[in-house]
Amino acid sequence: MQRRRKPRAKPRDVFSGSSSTPSKSTKKPPPKESKRPPTVPPIKPSIPKKVSRDASANNPDKANDSVKIKNDESANSTEIIQKNILGDSRKTIGLRDKIESSEPEIKENITSKKAQDIIDKSRARAMESLVKKAITPDSTEKPAVSVPIKKRVRKAKNSFQPAERKRRLDRSRHMEYKYEVRRLLVELNVDEEHRSSLLGTIWAKGERQTVSDAKDFLLTKHSEGVIDEHQLETLNKVVDGYTVRR
Structure with missing residues (x-):
């Protein structure tokens, strides 16, 4: 059987002002939300008003309280900015810095003192032995032990005599x-x-x-x-x- 041919497409009308096929409206994708945290504008510390010397002198407690409150507010604002930029602080592993103790130095000093004492004692003993050797005369030396001379054992002569060839x-x-x-x-x-x-x-x-x-x-x-x-x-x-x- 013969296959049917596809119908021919209509020719495009060039002279018409509008195109026959309406253009499809392209949908713009919604803008992606930025993952960055919203920037918080830095809080400008309020400039303390000048107080007259007489008022500050009369009310010193009030001046100190106002300074503490301002310092707390500035510290809180810096913490909020750091959290927004850096995020929440992670928990530490739990390791602590080693505190260097001065005990090893003390131990080294103790051991060095002990070693020095041992060296001094050994030197004193060596000097005493040298003095004793100088005092003792040569006659007190032990006589040399004479080693007994072993007698040579003579081998017995073989009395076997082969018979004469006759x-x-x-x-x-x-x-x-x-x-x-x-x-x-x-x-x-x-x-x-x-x-x-x-x-x-x-x-x-x-x-x-x-x-x-x-x-x-x-x-x-x-x-x-x-x-x-x-x-x-x-x-x-x-x-x-x-x-x-x-």
């Missing part, structure tokens, strides 16, 4: 020696009653003492007729095979 049988091959020599004695046809003694004594002398001691033992057995010369040589070779230097 030719001995090897301890680590003991089991190998036992099996080999036992088999060898059977092969050499050594008497059975002498086998165990030969096996144990050769190892004991060669391992604990020296190889030469073990060979001397074999020579004694050869001289006794327990072993022959061939058996002696084979056993000596076995001993040389297990010998080490330790």
Whole structure:
């Protein structure tokens, strides 16, 4: 649907003296009330009339009363002016000015006197001690205490002496020696009653003492007729095979 157009406004009549549209009357806003308090004109103090000396001399009380009344009126007028200009006076917080007292000075004087007395007493004591030291002779001095000298404790000497390095049988091959020599004695046809003694004594002398001691033992057995010369040589070779230097 088509929208309707707005009707055209009538042309303004330029030639007519009065405008077609009456002008709206603009309302003036009411004047704002001033927040300032109304100024009160200062009251001029009335000038006292000159009174003759005779009247003032005769009525001194009346003159004094009139002066007091005038002073009161002037004071009241100044208070009213101050209230209008400054407003009501606010209440104070309640703090008061500190009144300086003269007590600290007195205390300081007392403490200074006490300190001076203590200093004087200490000086007097020091002088007395110096006089006493000057009077006492040097012979009265205490003898120096002799400190006992501590004796040095000698450490015990270690009596351990390591064994000399000599030719001995090897301890680590003991089991190998036992099996080999036992088999060898059977092969050499050594008497059975002498086998165990030969096996144990050769190892004991060669391992604990020296190889030469073990060979001397074999020579004694050869001289006794327990072993022959061939058996002696084979056993000596076995001993040389297990010998080490330790």
